[in-house]
Amino acid sequence: MNKTLRIGTRGSALAMAQSSTVAEALERAGYATEMVRVSTPGDRSQAPITEIGVGVFTSALREALANGEVDVAVHSFKDLPTAPDPRLSLAAVPAREDPRDALVARDGLTLGELPPGSAVGTGSPRRASQLEALGFGLEVRGIRGNVDTRMRKVTDGEFDAVVLARAGLARVGRLEVITESLDPLQMLPAPAQGALAVECRVEDVDTEHLLQSVMDDSASRAAVAAERAMLAALEAGCSAPVGALAGVVEDLDEDGRVAQRLSMRGVVATDDNELLRASATGETTAAEQLGRDVADQLLDARAALLSGPGQ
Numbered sequence: 001m002n003k004t005l006r007i008g009t010r011g012s013a014l015a016m017a018q019s020s021t022v023a024e025a026l027e028r029a030g031y032a033t034e035m036v037r038v039s040t041p042g043d044r045s046q047a048p049i050t051e052i053g054v055g056v057f058t059s060a061l062r063e064a065l066a067n068g069e070v071d072v073a074v075h076s077f078k079d080l081p082t083a084p085d086p087r088l089s090l091a092a093v094p095a096r097e098d099p100r101d102a103l104v105a106r107d108g109l110t111l112g113e114l115p116p117g118s119a120v121g122t123g124s125p126r127r128a129s130q131l132e133a134l135g136f137g138l139e140v141r142g143i144r145g146n147v148d149t150r151m152r153k154v155t156d157g158e159f160d161a162v163v164l165a166r167a168g169l170a171r172v173g174r175l176e177v178i179t180e181s182l183d184p185l186q187m188l189p190a191p192a193q194g195a196l197a198v199e200c201r202v203e204d205v206d207t208e209h210l211l212q213s214v215m216d217d218s219a220s221r222a223a224v225a226a227e228r229a230m231l232a233a234l235e236a237g238c239s240a241p242v243g244a245l246a247g248v249v250e251d252l253d254e255d256g257r258v259a260q261r262l263s264m265r266g267v268v269a270t271d272d273n274e275l276l277r278a279s280a281t282g283e284t285t286a287a288e289q290l291g292r293d294v295a296d297q298l299l300d301a302r303a304a305l306l307s308g309p310g311q
């Protein structure tokens, strides 16, 4: 293929950094690329994410790709709606960044060191419910804006701390501001956090094969497929905050032989902010089934809770 690949990107520092990693991988493999900026309603609005809805950051980019304005779209995978877009193909899931959430707190403090009543900023119901469940007496408050805006609210003293995706900070070269990378046992990340989705048009098989061969990472793809399948199954059953994390581990298969398997954990908050947890391990080739199994466990646990004690 000798045409220049047009890579669609949003204009934020994070989006530009993400698209650049894709462009660089393609350039290293000998292909010419060009960045095309696409503005999205999510970039222009300051309303809380919970109000403007899923897909605000990704749909304009997907339209530009489907319309042929660009050849490749790069998204933060966790921002994509779970419903597939039949016009597009998920050509590559590059090796995932560290998926953990990160605390950026005043005076270098960790979560456990923040005094009760400390104001912690997050716009994410998933982060808020897990923070509250820790029992540290933190005051969790809503916050929006890009990474710099959120961090400034800590420097300015408006918040004692904010919680951000570690991957976002890594991609914009700001890891040094992190005061604690949160253990997934305390804070399960959003499904697909830290992963990129690299899409092309479904009929553009040349680009699909190129992206797949240059940058697809099968372990990352399997982990994200499981997490997203869990999220999709829960979306059908409830609208609660959801965390999930899967990864390829060395484990024993049914015959007792060492094998690569996929292990995952999920969490969902109930309406009265109790956390329900589930986990399972399965075949790397059946990632989506594994995600649905964990979702079924969570939905059963919720049903058992709703039917009340003693039943």
Ligand SMILES: NCc1[nH]cc(CCC(=O)O)c1CC(=O)O
Residues within 6 Å of the ligand: 076, 077, 078, 079, 163, 164, 165, 167, 168, 192, 193, 194, 195, 196
């Ligand atoms: N919700 C916005 C968003 N989408 C992707 C990232 C970070 C990068 C990633 O998770 O892959 C962020 C910022 C954040 O959650 O702190």
